[in-house]
Amino acid sequence: MNRSEATIYPAPPLPTGRPRLVVTGFMGTGKSTAGAVAAAALGLPFVDLDRAVERAAGRPIGEIFRRSGEAHFRRLERGLVLQAARLSGTVVATGGGAPLDADSFSELADGAVAAVLRAEPAEIARRLGGGDGRPLLDPDPPTRIRALLDARAEAYAAAGVPLDTTSMTAAEAGARLAAMYERDARPGRTEPLRLEVDTPRGSYPVLIGESVVSEWEAELDRVAPGCDRVAVVADESVDVALTDAVIRPLRHAGVAATRIPLVAGERAKSIDVVAGLWERFRAEGLDRASLVLAVGGGAIMDAAGFAAATFARGIGVVNVPTTLVGMVDAAIGGKVGIDHDGVKNLVGAFHHPRLVLVDPSLLASLPPPVMRQGLAEAVKALVLASPLALDVLIGGGPDERGLPPHLGWLIEEAVRVKAAYVSADPEDRSIRASLNLGHTFAHAVESASGFRVSHGDAVAIGLMAAANLGEATGVTPPGLAPRLGELLSGFGLPTRPPEALTADDVIAAMTADKKRRAGRPIFVVPAEGGCALLEGVEAATAAAILLEEEAPRSAPRTPVQTEATS
Ligand SMILES: NC(=O)c1ccc[n+]([C@@H]2O[C@H](COP(=O)([O-])OP(=O)(O)OC[C@H]3O[C@@H](n4cnc5c(N)ncnc54)[C@H](O)[C@@H]3O)[C@@H](O)[C@H]2O)c1
Structure with a gap:
């Protein structure tokens, strides 16, 4: 890869959405199972942060502890807790140690309905069996359980409303969590959500809901x-x-x-x-x-x-x-x-x-090809909001109307992202360029295909190419591109350009793109906490990545500047 220059654009704060349901507590108290039951009962998406840490690290928690130590695990966990804090209307089951990092946990619990599951130590020991794969319980699980519960008592007391699951099944605990959310969450999951967008002439509301x-x-x-x-x-x-x-x-x-x-x-x-x-x-x-x-x-x-x-x-x-x-x-x-x-x-x-x-229910009559035009843009917004959001949607099949899972949630999250960038840059002079994530590739695909590839399909292909370019230049966190590909394919969107497209066609289209500096196209690629504008990438290199041809690797980047958000 030729030398390129990256300007990091951190994502702006998102407008407040619906409350999260945060489920925390000691290991063996039923957070993951009861959290999943509550999410299904409420029709909200579910994230299990321990599983998210494992996906990010590419290995089980026990192995992360053994090979890299607890401090490394806690760093990964903290990053994912902060990503989860950007999601709204989501049920989040945390790891048992998450409340110990008070500042990241308080961001997650901010405005949320937070429950701390507990259980008698003997019951915890029974549920965990020998403690296999639980490195914190070695070498003597019953003694370690008591010691850890004592050490964490204060953090758990501050983390939310206690729920004792000692004599409950996971289904019962999940039902109690769902009832807690229905009682305390404002706005409730069926009430309209109101977001404000700032402009130089004052703000305007976006109302989201079935009756608005x-x-x-x-x-x-x-x-x-x-x-x-x-x-x-x-x-x-x-x-x-x-x-x-x-x-x-x-x-x-x-x-x-x-x-x-x-x-x-x-x-x-x-x-x-x-x-x-x-x-x-x-x-x-x-x-x-x-x-x-x-x-x-x-x-x-x-x-x-x-x-x-x-x-x-x-x-x-x-x-x-x-x-x-x-x-x-x-x-x-x-x-x-x-x-x-x-x-x-x-x-x-x-x-x-x-x-x-x-009103998301208006989409019920939308023909699938028209729907697809918007799915890629919504996924783009999720990448900017919090890549953890991709995990929420991966693997969920279409609902009974053939619509993507959690469509209402997806729309709310994407609207929050658009509202945040517009508020930060109402006339598209700086950070709003982040919304062009993947679009240099998308425009090249549309144009080089003689507009036979629709804009929405081209955006999906462009997002994949942007993530691959970002990974090749070391700007995009490794592992994002495959998850993005899995999600886009699951939505029926293409992730590669048509076979007939040649590198020459793509290079010609990129060279004609109006968003260029010093004769080279500008690419917006995913980056930790937002995105990056890459300048100085040769069109030939970008075309090779788009077409998944061999592209020269190793990419020394010249200074990374950080653009302040407003
Ligand atoms: N101004 C902006 O910021 C901005 C941003 C993105 C896109 N755009 C523009 O938006 C246009 C694409 O928008 P679009 O994808 O909504 O397409 P569209 O407005 O062309 O509508 C697509 C089709 O869907 C039909 N349709 C609309 N609502 C329906 C419903 N509820 N049920 C069934 N059919 C319905 C329409 O009749 C049309 O045939 C492009 O011109 C693009 O440039 C503008």
Whole structure:
């Protein structure tokens, strides 16, 4: 690998999501089994941090202790506890020693429902048998159990609500944990989640939940004070009943709302369609106090948002995304625009919405190929949020509707990530470039294939190539690329470009990419705690990695700069 320069962009803090259910306590108290039972009962994803440590180290805990010592294990564990602290609405079973590291554990337990499982020492000894594979119990398990319980008593007392499992089955303990979560978690798992996105002109909320599209009346005064006219620009193929539901709160408030159906998909993003919208807005008597509601996928929000940004020098917009791309990407961030002169998104503006309503149940009617376009973007967000999130989704099959496991959770996590980057950089001048993770490769694949590979599929291929490039340059933690590949393939996404693509095609496409410095493309690759911008990588080297051809290894990197987050 040629010399390249990496600028590390640490991920910004994520907005608060739903509370976690943290399950901790001494070994043998049933954390993993009861935690998994509780997660299944609540329909929340589950992470077992001991298993995550083993996956990260590539060997069982006993062996980590024996070969590298307890301090090494604790360092790995601390890193994963901090990654888990970035996940929301997740059941997290920790290792028994996790509460001893007070600052990482308090991040994990912050805002969470935290339970400390306990059991009588004799019962613990019985459950653990001879203590095989439990290095902390050597050489005499009963004595060591008592000594460790005494030593940890204070940390466990501070770690959460005690639950004695001595005479409980795992199923009973799990049911008690689930009941504890239902009682104490706010917002509860079926209540809407509210996130704020910061912009130079103030913040706007994103509401996520199954009822938010029809129950947003309370937002109206803030979103459009004095508004008496609303244009509802809706994808013509989106169910009229949905637009009726979105409009109902307006009608109750005495606001006149007109539905303007718009041609579906990319055809909406043209100057003619936008001019048609300006004319309709004028005919309907819209003025600067009016509001545009955009109901549809990314294309509709781009076109309706651009019409709203330019009509009467800008009127307010509420986004109601109906596709996965719309929910996790296009609805949030203020970029609006149209295609022109054969160039995608050539003309546009920054025009942040005043409100975004995300209802994951609207995706039930989405054809699988359209759904796939958004899955790769959602996975990209998870890589930036916390690679531990990949473990949550790996191995889970589609649900009864054929949708990916924990889709609502995936959307919430991806929205939190997008909201965090947009808040940190509302006009895409610095750290928001992180959201281009994998996209230099993706654009090259789209373009070199003559756009036969869709954007979503290209992003999946691009993410894999970015992780491989990052591992080859020593920036990406080893082991991320295979986990990413497993997850993307599990979602039915491609991880390699089509066979027909040649290195020359790819190099030509990268050379034409507009995001370049000193004649070389810029790559965003995963890095510990965020991502890195790699400059100075030869297009030929990148093409070899993308096509999984032999690429020269060994990559001395010139100074790593760190970009401060805001
Ligand atoms: N502004 C941004 O920040 C941003 C970000 C990402 C993507 N985009 C843009 O978004 C567009 C892609 O968005 P998209 O993937 O949502 O595609 P899309 O808006 O073209 O919609 C895809 C298809 O899904 C249909 N559809 C929409 N909702 C449906 C539902 N609930 N059930 C069934 N069918 C439904 C549409 O009619 C269309 O045929 C591109 O133009 C891209 O440039 C913009």
